[in-house]
Amino acid sequence: MIDLFRRTAVAALILLPLLSCAADSQRQAEVGRLGADVMPFSLKATTHIFTKTAEGGIQRVVAKSTTDTPQVTYVREHLHEIQAQFLKGDFSGPTHIHGSEMPGLTELKTAKPGQIAIAYKDVVGGAELRFSTTNVRLVEALHTWFDAQLSDHGADAMAGHHHHGHQDISAP
Numbered sequence: 001m002i003d004l005f006r007r008t009a010v011a012a013l014i015l016l017p018l019l020s021c022a023a024d025s026q027r028q029a030e031v032g033r034l035g036a037d038v039m040p041f042s043l044k045a046t047t048h049i050f051t052k053t054a055e056g057g058i059q060r061v062v063a064k065s066t067t068d069t070p071q072v073t074y075v076r077e078h079l080h081e082i083q084a085q086f087l088k089g090d091f092s093g094p095t096h097i098h099g100s101e102m103p104g105l106t107e108l109k110t111a112k113p114g115q116i117a118i119a120y121k122d123v124v125g126g127a128e129l130r131f132s133t134t135n136v137r138l139v140e141a142l143h144t145w146f147d148a149q150l151s152d153h154g155a156d157a158m159a160g161h162h163h164h165g166h167q168d169i170s171a172p
Contacts, residue, residue, distance in 0.1 A: 024151070043156045045071045046126070050146040051160030055132040056116065057142050058160065059149075062126035075126040083120045083129055089113065094145075102152075104145030111138055 045068060049060040061079060063071040082093055091109050094102060108116070116138055119130040131142050150157050 042071060046075060046156070048149065048157040049160040050150055050157065052143050052146055053132070054139070055134070056130075056139055057146050058128050058130050059146070060123060060126065060128035060160065062123065066125035072126055076122060079127040079129055080120055083118050086116075086118050086129075087113070094149075102145070103148040104141040104143070105148075107137065107141035108145060111135075116142075 045065070046061055046063050049058075049062070051058040051060070059079075061075045063075065066072070085091070085093065086108075089109060089111065091105055094105060100106075111133075115135055116131055116133045119132075121128050121130065133139055133142070146159075150159055
C-alpha cells in the first residue's frame, strides 16, 4: 500500500509540470488567436516588455526587427489607441484577449478617471505606455496585470528591468 502511494506521488511529481506546460501552451495559443482580433501587429514579429515600477509600470512593445516599418507603425497606432481607451476606463481589448477573469483587470476597471496616468512614448522599434499612480492598490493591480500578461504571451513577452531612467531608448 505504501509502495503504491509512493509510485502515485512520484508519477504526480513528474506529470503535473508536463500537464501545466501543455495548459500554458494552449492558453498562449488562445491568447495569440484572440490577440489578432485586437492588435494590428504580429505577435510573432514583436515583443511585449513589461517592467514593474514603484508607481506602476511600463508596457513596451517593439518590433523584433526595428527596420520592419509596418510592424513599428502598427505598434505605435495600437498603443495610442489603447492609451485613449484605458484613460476612459475601457479595458475591453485586454478583456477580449485575456478574459474577464484576468488577474488585476477588475481592479484596474474600478479606477476613477485620473487615478492612473498613462503616458505614451515612441521608442526605437515601437512604443511604450508608462502607467503611474499614487494608489497602492492600483500599483499592485498593475503589477498583477503585468504578471498575467507575461504568462499569457509566453515567448512573445518578457519582464523588463527599470533602472531609474537608464532604460530610455527613445526614438529620435
